[in-house]
Amino acid sequence: MAVRIAPSLLAADFTRLGDEVRAVAAAGADWLHLDVMDGHFVPNISFGPAVIKALRPVASLPFDVHLMIAPVDAYLEAFAAAGADHIALHPEAGPHLHRSLQAIAALGCKPGVVLNPATPIESVLTVLDLVDLVCVMTVNPGFGGQAFLPGQMAKLAALRRAIDVSGRAIALQVDGGITAATAPLAIAAGADVLVAGTAVFAKPDYAAAIAALRPVASADLGR
Numbered sequence: 001m002a003v004r005i006a007p008s009l010l011a012a013d014f015t016r017l018g019d020e021v022r023a024v025a026a027a028g029a030d031w032l033h034l035d036v037m038d039g040h041f042v043p044n045i046s047f048g049p050a051v052i053k054a055l056r057p058v059a060s061l062p063f064d065v066h067l068m069i070a071p072v073d074a075y076l077e078a079f080a081a082a083g084a085d086h087i088a089l090h091p092e093a094g095p096h097l098h099r100s101l102q103a104i105a106a107l108g109c110k111p112g113v114v115l116n117p118a119t120p121i122e123s124v125l126t127v128l129d130l131v132d133l134v135c136v137m138t139v140n141p142g143f144g145g146q147a148f149l150p151g152q153m154a155k156l157a158a159l160r161r162a163i164d165v166s167g168r169a170i171a172l173q174v175d176g177g178i179t180a181a182t183a184p185l186a187i188a189a190g191a192d193v194l195v196a197g198t199a200v201f202a203k204p205d206y207a208a209a210i211a212a213l214r215p216v217a218s219a220d221l222g223r
């Protein structure tokens with residue numbers, strides 16, 4: 001499967017979000033990554049379901065919602081109603097991860113689990129039958145523009161193996177510090193969806209920025 005690029009709206013110009021979504025969609029983005037932060041689970045506040053709902057009619061690409069809020073369960077319905085296609089949460093964001101993932105699926109969305117740098121892969125292995133997306137954070141969540149943590153590549157590779165063994169079509173996403181220099185490391189370790197905020201929205205030409213993150217044909221290991 002080809003590598004997909006998911007620009008993170010966190011790095012966009014917040015005075016013109018609709019134009020920014022249209023622009024990255026036209027520039028070849030595969031998914032739109034939406035970082036929701038509550039100032040409690042992570043030390044930053046971003047936007048919530050009202051903003052996602054307002055942006056939903058602007059583009060047809062999948063809305064990939066990354067929830068960094070706790071407790072998360074009471075808000076799942078609002079994000080589904082706002083138009084999320086994927087809803088991903090952290091195991092630390094509620095008492096019953098399995099139940100939260102079931103709730104997301106029951107709302108008609110694709111459930112995902114996001115692992116912080118210190119969170120072991122076992123947190124998701126026990127629920128792999130329920131997820132459509134696993135995301136490995138390569139920064140501590142909360143802010144864009146942080147440095148990529150290469151120490152997470154062993155975790156990514158272990159998840160690649162577990163997903164392949166499962167035989168399920170689970171997307172393996174990497175989030176944080178992705179640039180044209182770090183993307184090849186993540187792809188070599190097995191990632192097939194790259195989230196990129198600064199590396200897309202801080203660049204003048206979004207199409208060129210997205211293209212620069214994609215593997216060259218010989219490096220795309222047939223995924």
Ligand code: DX5
Pocket residue numbers: 008010011033035066139140141142143144145146175176177178195196197198199
């Ligand atoms: C961090 C977010 C990321 C962030 C990535 O908490 O989950 O999605 O927007 O930003 P960059 O690509 O700039 O590291």
Ligand code: ZN
Pocket residue numbers: 008033034035066175195
């Ligand atoms: Zn994110």
